[in-house]
Amino acid sequence: MLLMVNRLRVRIPTDRGPVCPVDGVSFTLERGKTLGLVGESGCGKTVLCRAILGLLPKGTMLSKDAEIIFDGQLLNRLPERGLNKIRGREVAMIFQDPMTALNPVMTVGRQLSEPLVHHLGMTAKDAKRKATQLMAATGIPNAEQRARLYPHQLSGGLRQRIAIAMALACEPRLLIADEPTTALDATIQADILDLLSFLHNEKRMAMILITHDLRMAAARTQNIAVMYAGKIVETATTGELFANMRMPYTRALFNAIPRIGNPTHRVLKTIVGQPPNPIDPPQGCRFSPRCLYASLKCKAEEPPLLPEDPLAHRTACWHPLT
Amino acid sequence: MFRHLIKKFLRLLSVLVAVTALTFLMMDVLPGDVAYEIAGADATVEGVKALREALGLDRHIFIRYGDWLAGVVQGDFGRSLLTHEPVANAIFACLPVTLELMMISQILALVLAIPIGIISAYRSRSGLDRAFSATAFAFMSAPVFVMAMVLIYIFALKLRWLPATGFAPLSEGLLANIRSLMLPAASLALLEWAPLMRVLRSDMIATLQETFILSAKAKGLSARKILFDHALKPSSFTLITILGIHIGHLVGGAVIVESIFALPGIGRLLVGAIYSRDLNMVQGCILLITLGYVVVNFLVDALYSFLDPRVRAQAD
Numbered sequence: 283m284l285l286m287v288n289r290l291r292v293r294i295p296t297d298r299g300p301v302c303p304v305d306g307v308s309f310t311l312e313r314g315k316t317l318g319l320v321g322e323s324g325c326g327k328t329v330l331c332r333a334i335l336g337l338l339p340k341g342t343m344l345s346k347d348a349e350i351i352f353d354g355q356l357l358n359r360l361p362e363r364g365l366n367k368i369r370g371r372e373v374a375m376i377f378q379d380p381m382t383a384l385n386p387v388m389t390v391g392r393q394l395s396e397p398l399v400h401h402l403g404m405t406a407k408d409a410k411r412k413a414t415q416l417m418a419a420t421g422i423p424n425a426e427q428r429a430r431l432y433p434h435q436l437s438g439g440l441r442q443r444i445a446i447a448m449a450l451a452c453e454p455r456l457l458i459a460d461e462p463t464t465a466l467d468a469t470i471q472a473d474i475l476d477l478l479s480f481l482h483n484e485k486r487m488a489m490i491l492i493t494h495d496l497r498m499a500a501a502r503t504q505n506i507a508v509m510y511a512g513k514i515v516e517t518a519t520t521g522e523l524f525a526n527m528r529m530p531y532t533r534a535l536f537n538a539i540p541r542i543g544n545p546t547h548r549v550l551k552t553i554v555g556q557p558p559n560p561i562d563p564p565q566g567c568r569f570s571p572r573c574l575y576a577s578l579k580c581k582a583e584e585p586p587l588l589p590e591d592p593l594a595h596r597t598a599c600w601h602p603l604t
Numbered sequence: 605m606f607r608h609l610i611k612k613f614l615r616l617l618s619v620l621v622a623v624t625a626l627t628f629l630m631m632d633v634l635p636g637d638v639a640y641e642i643a644g645a646d647a648t649v650e651g652v653k654a655l656r657e658a659l660g661l662d663r664h665i666f667i668r669y670g671d672w673l674a675g676v677v678q679g680d681f682g683r684s685l686l687t688h689e690p691v692a693n694a695i696f697a698c699l700p701v702t703l704e705l706m707m708i709s710q711i712l713a714l715v716l717a718i719p720i721g722i723i724s725a726y727r728s729r730s731g732l733d734r735a736f737s738a739t740a741f742a743f744m745s746a747p748v749f750v751m752a753m754v755l756i757y758i759f760a761l762k763l764r765w766l767p768a769t770g771f772a773p774l775s776e777g778l779l780a781n782i783r784s785l786m787l788p789a790a791s792l793a794l795l796e797w798a799p800l801m802r803v804l805r806s807d808m809i810a811t812l813q814e815t816f817i818l819s820a821k822a823k824g825l826s827a828r829k830i831l832f833d834h835a836l837k838p839s840s841f842t843l844i845t846i847l848g849i850h851i852g853h854l855v856g857g858a859v860i861v862e863s864i865f866a867l868p869g870i871g872r873l874l875v876g877a878i879y880s881r882d883l884n885m886v887q888g889c890i891l892l893i894t895l896g897y898v899v900v901n902f903l904v905d906a907l908y909s910f911l912d913p914r915v916r917a918q919a920d
Binding site: 332335337362365366367368369370371374375377379382383384385386387388396397400401432434435445448 | 814815819821822825826829834837912
C-alpha cells in the first residue's frame with residue numbers, strides 16, 4: 283500500500299468557532315493506481331489533500347489518532363525538514379488555477395528547474411536542460427524559448443502543462459491533482475487529462491484526482507471515493523460504483539450531469555438545498571436534509587461506512603439504493 | 605517607449621523650473637540680503653545700496669530669475685555672492701560627502717529593514733513580530749537630532765569606537781573615511797528602517813497568502829528559499845516606492861546631520877548659504893537636490909519593471 287489515511291480529522295479554528303472540513307476520513311491507495319475524489323465544492327476534498335502534505339494554514343489541528351502513512355512513513359508526525367524531503371520529491375501536487383499557482387515574477391524555466399536543483403542536486407545548467415526536456419514532454423512546442431517566458435505570457439493550457447511538468451520533475455510516486463482542469467477552457471480540459479493519464483501510465487505513479495465531475499473520474503480512475511460534508515460516503519472501484527450506485531448522494535451527483543443524449547430544454551436534476559454549514563453540521567447522516575429517502579433514523583443516527591474491508595464497495599447509508 | 609521618455613523628460617524640466625522659481629521667490633521674500641552680510645555690521649546705508657547695485661540685486665525678481673536661468677541653460681551656475689567662488693565648484697566639492705552619507709545610510713537602513721521585515725512577516729503576530737513592531741514605532745517617533753545625540757553619547761563618548769564629529773576624506777584611507785561617516789549615516793538609517801520594515805512586512809504577509817507560495821512549499825523548498833527567492837521580489841514594490849519618496853526626507857535629514865557632525869556636505873553648504881542669503885549658492889544646491897530627487901524616482905519607476913515582468917508588458 284502506497285498511501286494509507288486513517289481517521290483523519292482536520293480542525294480549523296475560525297472567528298465563529300472551529301470547523302472540521304475533513305471529519306474522520308480513512309482511505310487507501312495502492313502503488314500506481316488512481317483514486318478519484320469526488321464531491322461538491324466545499325466538501326473537504328482540497329483540505330484533505332493539503333493535509334497529506336502538511337500544507338494547511340497555521341493553527342490547523344489534526345485529530346490525535348489520525349495517521350497519514352506514505353510508504354511506511356507517518357507523515358503527520360514528520361518535522362518540516364523531513365516533509366520537505368517528501369514534498370515535490372515523493373509526493374507532488376497540481377493546483378486548480380495555473381495562473382495563481384505559478385510565481386508571476388519568475389520565468390517558468392527557473393520555476394521548473396527549482397525542484398531539480400533542490401531534490402536531485404542538479405547543477406543549474408543541467409537543471410535548465412532537463413527543464414526544457416520536461417516542458418517538451420508535456421507537449422509544449424518551442425520549449426526552449428518558452429522556458430524564458432513569465433507565466434502571464436502563456437495561455438492557461440500551457441501554464442497548466444508547466445505546472446504538470448513541475449510536479450512530475452522529480453518523478454514522484456504520488457501525484458495529487460486538485461481539480462487540474464476546472465480553471466481551463468473546455469477544449470483544453472480533455473488534452474490536459476489525457477496528458478495526465480499518459481504520464482501516469484508511463485511513470486507508473488499513483489494519483490489522486492480531485493474533481494467535482496463524476497464523468498471525468500469515470501474514465502480515468504480505478505477507484506472513486508465520494509465525499510460529502512467532510513466524510514467519505516461511498517467508495518468502490520470505478521466500474522462497480524457506476525454499475526451499482528448505492529448512496530443517494532452519489533446517484534444525485536450523477537444525475538446532475540448534463541447529457542448530450544437528453545432532449546433539449548430538459549430541466550437538470552440538480553440536488554435540492556445547499557451543502558450543510560460546516561460550523562454546525564446536521565445530526566445523523568449529513569446528507570439527510572437534502573435526501574429524498576431520508577427516514578427518522580437518518581436524521582438521528584450517523585451511518586458508518588460499511589463493510590470494514592477497505593477494498594469492498596463501502597457505503598455510509600441506512601437506506602442504500604438497489 | 606521613446607515618446608514615454610520624452611514625456612518623462614518634459615515633466616522633469618517643469619519640476620525643475622517650478623522648484624527653482626519658488627525658492628527664488630522665497631529667498632526674495634526673506635528679510636535681509638547678502639549685501640548686509642558682505643558689508644558687515646558697520647556699513648552705511650549708501651554703502652549697502654552701492655553693493656546691491658553692483659551685485660545686481662536691485663533689479664526686478666523676474667529679470668534676476670531669467671538671468672540665472674539663462675546662465676544655467678548655458679551650464680553656468682553663477683558665482684557665490686559672498687566668496688565669488690563658482691557655485692559649481694563649491695557643490696562638486698561637497699557632493700561626494702553627501703552622496704556617500706546617503707548611500708551608507710540607505711544600505712544600513714535596508715540591512716536592518718529587509719531581514720526584520722521578512723522575519724516579522726514569516727512569524728507574524730508572534731512575540732518577536734510584536735517586539736520588532738514596537739521597536740520600529742519607537743524609532744519612527746524619535747527626531748533625527750535626538751538619534752544623533754544618543755549615538756554620539758554611546759559610540760563616541762562612552763565606548764570611544766567612532767569619532768564624534770568631522771569628516772575624513774578618502775585620501776586618509778577607506779576605513780577612516782567610513783568610520784567618520786558611520787555615526788551620521790546610522791542616525792539617518794535608524795529613522796529610515798522602521799517605515800521600510802513595516803511596508804515590507806505587510807506586503808510580505810499578503811504575498812505569503814498567495815497560491816504560488818503554497819505551490820513552492822509543495823515543491824519541498826525550505827522556508828528561507830521561499831521567503832527570499834519567491835516572496836521577496838513580489839513584496840518589494842511599496843518598499844522601493846517609499847525608498848524613492850524618502851530621498852527628499854533624507855536631504856532634510858542630511859542638512860541636520862551634517863550640521864551636527866560637522867560634515868562638509870551639501871546640507872551644510874545649503875544651510876550656510878541660506879543664513880548668508882547667498883542666493884546663487886542656494887539656487888545651485890536646490891537645483892541639484894531636486895534633480896537628484898527626480899532622477900531617483902525615475903529609477904524607482906524603472907525598477908518596477910525589473911521587479912515585475914507584467915509592468916514591462918504594459919509599458920511596451
